[in-house]
Each structure stands twice: as C-alpha cells, then as structure tokens.
Amino acid sequence: MTQPCTEHKECISKAMREGERVCQDNDQRFTAVRRRVLEIIWETHKPIKAYDILEKLSDSAGKPPTVYRALNFLLGNGLVHKINTLNAYIGCTHPREHAQCFFIICKVCGTATECCNSALNGIIQETAKKHNFTNYTASLEIQGVCEACANSPPS
Amino acid sequence: MTQPCTEHKECISKAMREGERVCQDNDQRFTAVRRRVLEIIWETHKPIKAYDILEKLSDSAGKPPTVYRALNFLLGNGLVHKINTLNAYIGCTHPREHAQCFFIICKVCGTATECCNSALNGIIQETAKKHNFTNYTASLEIQGVCEACANSPPS
DNA sequence: TCGATAGTGTTATACTATAACATTAATAAA
DNA sequence: TTTATTAATGTTATAGTATAACACTATCGA
Numbered sequence: 001m002t003q004p005c006t007e008h009k010e011c012i013s014k015a016m017r018e019g020e021r022v023c024q025d026n027d028q029r030f031t032a033v034r035r036r037v038l039e040i041i042w043e044t045h046k047p048i049k050a051y052d053i054l055e056k057l058s059d060s061a062g063k064p065p066t067v068y069r070a071l072n073f074l075l076g077n078g079l080v081h082k083i084n085t086l087n088a089y090i091g092c093t094h095p096r097e098h099a100q101c102f103f104i105i106c107k108v109c110g111t112a113t114e115c116c117n118s119a120l121n122g123i124i125q126e127t128a129k130k131h132n133f134t135n136y137t138a139s140l141e142i143q144g145v146c147e148a149c150a151n152s153p154p155s
Numbered sequence: 156m157t158q159p160c161t162e163h164k165e166c167i168s169k170a171m172r173e174g175e176r177v178c179q180d181n182d183q184r185f186t187a188v189r190r191r192v193l194e195i196i197w198e199t200h201k202p203i204k205a206y207d208i209l210e211k212l213s214d215s216a217g218k219p220p221t222v223y224r225a226l227n228f229l230l231g232n233g234l235v236h237k238i239n240t241l242n243a244y245i246g247c248t249h250p251r252e253h254a255q256c257f258f259i260i261c262k263v264c265g266t267a268t269e270c271c272n273s274a275l276n277g278i279i280q281e282t283a284k285k286h287n288f289t290n291y292t293a294s295l296e297i298q299g300v301c302e303a304c305a306n307s308p309p310s
Numbered sequence: 311t312c313g314a315t316a317g318t319g320t321t322a323t324a325c326t327a328t329a330a331c332a333t334t335a336a337t338a339a340a
Numbered sequence: 341t342t343t344a345t346t347a348a349t350g351t352t353a354t355a356g357t358a359t360a361a362c363a364c365t366a367t368c369g370a
Contacts, residue, residue, distance in 0.1 A: 029316080029367085031316095031318085033317085033318075034317095049356090049357085051356070062319095064358070064359080065318085065319080065358090065359070066320095068357090068358060069318080073317095084239035084240050084296075085294055087326095087356085087358095102282075104282065104286050104288055104291075106288070115286060117282065119278050119281070120278050120279075123272075123275050123278050124275075124295075124297060127257075127259065127270050127272065127275065127297065128299055131259050131268065131270060132301065132305075133259055133261070133299035134300050134305055135299050135300050135305075136259075136297050136298060136299025136300075137297070138295065138296070138297045138298075139239070139295070139296045139298075140293065140295045141239075141293070141294045142279060142282065142283055142288065142292070142293045143293075143294075144283055144288035144289055144292070145288060145289050145291075146286070146287065150287075184347080186347095186348070186349085188349075189348095204325090205325095205326070206326075217350095218350070218351065219326085219327070219328085220327090220349085220350080221350075223326090224348080242326065242357095311370100312369105312370085313370085314367100314368090314369085314370095315366100315369100316367075316368095317364100317367090319362105319363080319365090320361100321361090321362090321363105322359105322360085323358100323359085324358080324359070324360085325356100325357075325359090326356075326357065326358095327355080327356075328353105328354085329352105329353085329354080329355085330351100330352090331350105331351085332349100332351075332352100333349080334348080334350085335346100335347080335348070336345100336346085336347075336348085337344105337345080337347090338344085338345075339342105339343085339344075339345090340342085340344090
C-alpha cells in the first residue's frame with residue numbers, strides 16, 4: 001500500500017499537469033519558480049524540507065523567500081501539504097478534490113502517504129460539531145513503521 | 156464545552172498533583188525548573204511557546220536549553236503535549252490515561268481543548284492497520300472557530 | 311504605450327531548537 | 341561520612357525554520 005509507485009515519472013508528470021490545471025482554474029500563474037519547486041517536491045514521496053528544496057534550486061537562483069513564497073503559493077492552491085510534525089512539504093496526489101489531507105508517515109524510511117478517508121472525515125466533523133466549532137480544518141499525521149521497514153532486517 | 160474552567164486554580168493544582176504522581180510512578184525527579192515550567196504552561200488553556208515560557212521564567216534563571224529540557228521531560232512523561240501546527244505547548248488534562256491526545260483549537264481566541272475520543276482512536280487505528288503500519292502515534296489538530304468567538308461581535 | 315499589479319531578487323532578521331561542555335546537585339556505594 | 345556515579349542545570353554557541361521590508365522586473369489590461 002505504501003511502497004513507491006513503479007513508474008514514478010508518471011507521478012511527476014501527473015502532478016505537473018494538475019498544477020497547470022489548478023492554476024488555470026484559479027486564474028493563477030504557474031511561473032517557472034513555482035513549477036520548479038513543485039517538480040523538486042515530487043522527486044520523491046518523502047516530505048522534503050524547505051532548505052533542501054532551496055539547495056536543489058540554487059543551481060540558478062534562490063534564497064529562502066523564493067522557496068517559501070513558492071511553497072505558500074502551492075499550499076494555498078492545494079498542490080502541496082505541509083507535514084507539521086516534520087516541518088516538511090509533500091505533494092498532494094489529488095488537488096481539487098478536497099482541502100485537507102491526512103498522512104501516514106514511516107519513521108524509518110520517511111515515506112509519507114495520504115490516508116484521507118471518509119470515515120476519518122466523518123469523525124472529525126462530528127468532533128468539531130460536538131465542540132461547537134465552525135469553519136475548521138484538520139491536520140492528522142500518523143507516524144509509524146511501514147510494512148517494508150518492519151520486514152527489512154535491522155542493519 | 157470549550158470555555159475556560161470557572162475555577163482555574165483547580166486546574167493548576169490538579170495538574171501539579173498529577174505531575175507529582177507521574178514522576179513518582181516513573182521514578183523521575185520533579186525538579187524546581189520542571190515544576191515551574193509546568194505551572195507556567197498551566198496558567199492558561201492556550202498553547203504557549205517555548206520562548207514565552209522562557210520569558211516568564213527569567214525572573215530567576217533561564218536560557219533556551221533550560222526550557223527545552225524541561226519541555227522534553229514533561230512531553231516524555233505525558234504531562235504536556237506539543238501543538239505542531241503552532242509550535243507551542245499545552246498541559247495534558249489526563250496524563251497516565253493514554254499517550255496521544257487530539258486537540259481542537261480556536262484560531263480566534265487561541266484556546267485549545269483536548270478532543271480525544273474512542274471513535275477517533277478507532278478510525279485511526281483502522282487506518283494504520285489498512286496501511287500495514289505498526290507502532291504508530293498520531294497527531295490530530297483541528298483548528299476552527301469556537302462558539303464564543305463565533306458569537307462575539309467582530310471588533 | 312502606459313500604468314497597475316503580481317512576482318521575484320536581495321538583505322537582514324526573527325523565531326524555534328539543539329550541540330557541546332562546564333558546573334552543580336542528588337543518590338548510592340564504600 | 342566521604343566518595344564515586346549519575347542526573348540535572350548553566351552557559352555559550354550555533355543550527356534550522358521562516359518572514360519582513362524594500363528594490364526591481366515581468367505581465368496584463370486599459
């Protein structure tokens with residue numbers, strides 16, 4: 001369930017097409033920096049840190065604000081999510097479907113996978129309602145050991 | 156449900172008693188610094204930032220490591236939780252009951268309330284299982300507007 | 311073509327957290 | 341009771357995360 005996709009190039013190109021599409025829909029500009037940052041984020045399925053993005057970017061240009069601006073743009077348009085427990089960023093596999101995503105993260109290999117599901121959404125909604133909260137967003141991050149890492153011999 | 160307790164001193168003294176108890180159980184020392192930091196955290200039901208604790212502490216002593224050490228001690232013993240979306244810390248209302256707590260946080264007044272419930276636990280467990288994850292911990296933070304803030308006239 | 315707006319470059323700095331080592335306090339053993 | 345050992349704290353320095361502020365450039369609409 002959580003192993004890397006077999007044809008990762010597909011992921012990247014799909015993500016870029018989604019980016020294109022979302023920006024069009026939202027009447028936003030998918031500029032070179034934003035595009036490049038999204039590509040870098042999609043190079044793996046592990047959350048990546050802002051300063052690591054910065055490094056990969058700096059063949060050409062790049063200071064922290066450049067990266068953070070791009071990140072905030074991508075976050076704002078749902079193309080990327082922030083993993084708060086790690087201060088890191090990861091691409092969203094289905095922007096345009098919903099605003100919030102939940103993640104399950106292997107603390108051994110670092111891979112993060114979306115684990116959104118309607119049961120979770122339902123309970124969270126119920127919880128918010130019970131507390132009379134409105135206008136909410138939720139951040140759920142589950143950290144554990146994935147099957148592959150659990151099975152791999154201790155090095 | 157989320158309004159501040161009427162007799163807040165009760166909260167504080169209860170929390171301190173719990174601290175005492177937990178440290179005893181765990182064979183840990185509830186030192187002056189740790190005690191003071193826990194008190195400061197319990198002054199409100201809003202998450203507090205490490206450097207704000209530091210300020211309140213510094214009538215006497217205090218550099219960042221002092222605070223972070225105390226925080227890590229308290230976190231490790233379940234007396235305090237970290238709110239990752241805010242980089243802030245809050246007291247646990249029921250240490251010894253379970254390791255992980257979920258929070259619902261008003262983004263207007265800043266108050267955070269635990270919203271752990273077994274339905275949530277169940278779904279999260281199920282989600283972890285479905286992804287074949289073991290040995291997991293979960294962080295859930297719901298941010299919204301509490302009833303009081305929703306009803307209070309815009310200033 | 312011009313003006314307005316959005317995006318980027320650049321410098322500086324704020325905020326969050328820990329490493330490393332010296333010192334002191336508490337506990338246990340001789 | 342002294343001493344050895346361990347745990348906790350003090351202290352300095354620095355790493356890691358993020359934004360403010362302002363100058364400059366590119367884009368788009370009038």
